[in-house]
Every structure is written in structure tokens, then in C-alpha cells.
Amino acid sequence: MLDRNKNRALTGVHFMNGDCACAEGALMAGCTFFAGYPITPATEIAERMAQRLPSVGGIFIQMEDEIASMNAILGAAWAGAKSMTATSGPGFSLMMENLGLGLVTETPCVLVDVQRGGPSTGLPTSVGQADMMQARWGSHGDYEIIALAPESPQECFDLAIKAFELSEKYRMPVLIMMDEVIGHMNEKVIIPEASTVKPYPRRLPTVPPDQYLPYHPGTDGIAEMAIAGQGYAVHVTGLTHNEKGYPEINSRAQAEMVQRIVQKIRLNTKQIIMLEEDQLENAEIVVVSYGISARIAQLSIQQARNEGIKVGLLRLITVWPFPEEYVQNLAAKVKGLIVPEINMGQMVREVERCSHGKTQVIGVSHPGGGLHTPEMILDAIRRAKE
């Protein structure tokens, strides 16, 4: 007999790329359903899941497109599974509509975007970080989102586990915003024993069906979720709905529903946001970055320190919700914030917005297809120093 619980974890020290590590993290978190469509540079996640899911009794299905993949993981979540899909830019665009369905129906699942150069087909095999604003605003209507940005294969593994935890905790789709370099980079990945990571449980109803309200928030703003087949006769709709889950087409129901799905994140930002601080204690200049760009910046910072410039690094592990308060406080203390990213200026807008003009904000853009050289970021640090 297979030990399915044990098979979640490929315990050991591995030399593994970010895509595979992300898949392993998902399995560790208890993922048993993956629906996807082949797309470079995310395909390795699907391949890994196809290979590994049978050993945990899970289902892999290759759907007809990314629209179908996104919907299939929502359906699977409502049958009780922890579900995931993975894609890149063009597929991410196709998933946007039903990411919205997941958000409004408050369906836990995980969506991975291994970013490549865009727009359109763009640079299928090379790096980009230009979907960051799409991650935040890509689906129509008002919502808040959680997006995590790993900087190494090890972190792909760790954050996949975290993403599932957050998705169950806040009852919503969670995004992992990887990039092609992290996805294809091979590094050491340490996978612990299965017993060290318990899959985060679904928040199932604690009341009988006749008292159950699928969108009645608990004390922490999150509602319990009934799954299909348990006698709860749950109604799920993409229409604006009331606590009962029934459509209610008026501005009062809209206000209640939208405010709730927005507030459940806004009121919990402190618990959600993860940041990494490096040499910030006496820093006059701070590089704010994420993903592979944050790793390049480490070398620039080292060189700047050698030149006597007091510079530190703030790495965004949680990209959305954006750490507004933190950046606001930081801006009041430093001479400049440098934001290198592989796009023509996306997260730098958030940094500028939250700085309230209290410090200079210098974006270091790269249109994609390659990485910044450490000198590009170093130049910006030097300019900020002047």
C-alpha cells in the first residue's frame, strides 16, 4: 500500500528547479488536484504534478485551455480538494475572468504565474516581471488579492505551502508570482519530513445545514465553507450575493459583499505581509525589490557598501497586499528608494505612492528577456547618494 500522507513529502536534499520545487511545495501542502495547460516557462510544474500526483492519490488533468484550467480548480475546491493551476503571461490573461469568480465566490485555490516577457506571446523562454499589476488589477471589478514572489527554488517550495495556507485561511485564490529565471534555475532545495508540515484544513461549517450561511463572516471576517455532497445545498454564484449566497442585485448587497471581500484582506495585512530586511539598520538608501531582481540587487548593494554607501535591501515576499505602512515609514527615514524590476515600471508606482514625496524614488527598468546587471542598480544607488 502507498503511504499517501508520507508521499506528500519527497524528504531530502535536492538539486531542483523552481518550477519543480513549487510543485513539491504544493504536494507538501496537501494539494490533490491540478488542472493545467502547457505553457513555457511553467510547463515543468504541470509535468511534475502529472508525475507526482498519483502517489498521493491526487488528480492531474490537462485541460483544453487556461480558462478551463482555472474553472476546473474552482470546481475541485468546491468538492473539497486543495487545487492548483500554473501558467505564464498569455494563460494568466485567460485566467483573469475566473480568478474573479474565485474571488467573489471565496474559493480557496492557488494560481502560479511564471512570468515571461510580454505583451502577447512576447518572449516565451525568457524572463519578465511585467504581470505584477495584472496580478493586482487583472480581473474586472473591485477586490484585494494575495500574491507572493519567491526568489529561489527553495522559496518556491516554501511559498507554495504558504500560499495554500493563506488560501484556506482567507478563503480565496492566492497567486504565486514567479519569474522564468526562478522557475528554471536549479538550486539546492531541502524538503523536510511530511510530519513537519500539516496541510491547513478547510474551514468547514460548524453548524447544521438549516443554520448555515455560506457568506456569513465569522469574527475574523471569513465565512465557513460548505463543500458539495455534504447535504448543505449550498448555492454559489458569480452574481452579487447576500450571506445566503443568493443573488441580490442592488447597491446595498453590492456594498456589503465588495466591502467584505476587500476588508478581509485590508484588516489582516499585518498577518499576511512577509518582508525580508537586509542591512536596513543604518541604511540611507534602500533597494526595494522582489523575485530574481532582488537577488541581482544583493550584489549591487555589496559593491555600494564597499564604496562606503549605506544601502540596504527590502525584499517583498508578499507583493500584494503591498506593505503601504512599512514603505511610508521607511520613506520618511531614507534618502532614496531604488526599485529594480523587469518591467517598465510597475511596483515602483506603489513605492512612489506610499512614499508621499518624502524621499526620491528611482525605478530601474528592464524591458525583459534578460536581467539587470548589478551595475545598473549600482548606478541608481550612486545617483541617489548624490
Next chain:
Amino acid sequence: MTEPSVSENVVPQKQPTHPMDSWLRQDRLPHIWCPGCGIGIAFSATIAAIKESDFPREKISIVSGIGCSSRAAGYLNIDSFHTTHGRAIPFATGLKLANPDLKVFLFAGDGDLFSIGGNHFIHAARRNMDLTIICINNYIYGMTGGQFSPGTPMGAMSSTSPYGNQDTPFNLPHLAEAAGAAFVARWTTAHVRQLKKAISTAFQKRGFTFVEVISPCPTVYGRRNKQPFGIQMMKTLLETSQINHNARGHEWDILLDKPVVLGNFIDRERETFVERQKAFQEHMETYLSEKEIKGGTYGD
């Protein structure tokens, strides 16, 4: 306070219950369907078929997309999923696969299932995914006010074909057969008994089963096509249809000047997706237990 006297002549306050009441979300009624619309007939035929089936009620799920027909999901008092336009099939696929004990069926319109959702339909049929699809073909996009759909016959008037529809409609049973459906039938809302029987068969049969229901939409289709009343459209459906279970392929085409052919056209056995998945999992169980799953070299 005195007890009110009970007289035999007093009309009871409570409405008598209908045998289908418990299947409806009473608190969601009245429904949105127009007078003369056929969706309600197809909906009650569906409920009657479900009631006859052996599936326990809590194990049945309805999934729908967007449109007049898709609103049915909101009225049925079971686990019910009203998803996005055209996406009911992939949602239902995920639901079914993550819990194969569920009986999952769809109730949606021709525009939803065959225009925006057409790709999902053929792929689910190809896989012989264990889903029952009830498609209300009313020849029109009703909810948005009467634009032509992939079910609108050539030459028919609609708000976006004001000089007559230039598009060829899909022959839905032919498409379903070619894509791999295990059961294919077509009835109209004027053939309630046959319709209920076909839905019942589709519901009980394993694999991908499909019932097309030709249904009148007097409000936005009939009105533009010289048939503004539901009763008139129902009579036309009766008078201009032919039952022929043995008809094949292009005989199922819907043309304005030809009778619509009805029947239970296809009933065949194909291994279903869930059956294949179960066999695969058993195979993998043996395969993987003989093979050490270890780090680093896994899969080599």
C-alpha cells in the same frame, strides 16, 4: 384571547404543497422566466427525472453558466453552482473529478454551451467526462435581448440579424455524437413525457450524456419571427417536428422550412473518464508501491 374557532368552511391559509416544492428554493421564487417560456417545462422535466433516479439528493450537484436557462441552478434546492458564461463544463469537470461520488449535471442554454463554451463541450465529450448536459436551445440569446446564437436557424430574425440570420447554426446532436457523447437525444418542451424519459436515461447513464431541448422563447425570438405567443410556438413545435430515433447526422439539421427531427439518437458504451481514472489509480498504486519513491533521482 380566545382560540379562533375552527370551521370546516374556513379555507386553509397554507397553500397546498406541490410534489416538487421541496426541490425548489422557495425563497428564491418567483423565477425570472417570461410567460410562454419553455425553460420551466424543461426544468420540471429535469426535476421529475432526478426524483426518479437512485442518487441520494445530497450527492447531486447542478452547474450552470450564464443566461436565462442557467438561472435554473439558483432555483434548485441542492448543491448548485452558477458559474461564468460558458464555463460550467470545466467547473463541473473539477467538481466531479475531485469527488467522483457526486452526480454532476448541467443545465444551460445554446449560447452559453455552444458559443462561448463550445470548446469545453467538445473536450468534455471527447474525454467522456461523467457529466449530464441538458441544453435548452431556444434559438436565441434571451437574457441580453434577442441576439442570434449558434442555435439560431439560417434566415431567422434577431436583434443582431435584422435582415435574417446569415450564420449556419450548429447541429447539436451531430456535434455531440462526433465529439464522443455516450447518449444523445433531442426533444422539445411540447414533448414532456419523452423529454423526461430522455433526461432520466441521460441522468442514469455513465459518461457524457447530452439532451437538447428545443424550447420556445416568444419574448425575444418568437416576437421577431411571427410567433409572439408561447402557446403558438408550442403548437408549431408539435406540428413541425418528426420523431425518428433512427435519423442520422445531417437529418438533425434545423432549417426554418423543414421539420425538426426528434428522438433518442445515440446510446453507446464508452469507457468514461472516471472509470479510466480509477483503473489508472489502481495501476499506479501497484506500480508505485513496487518502486521506491526517493529524493533527487525520482522518476529516473
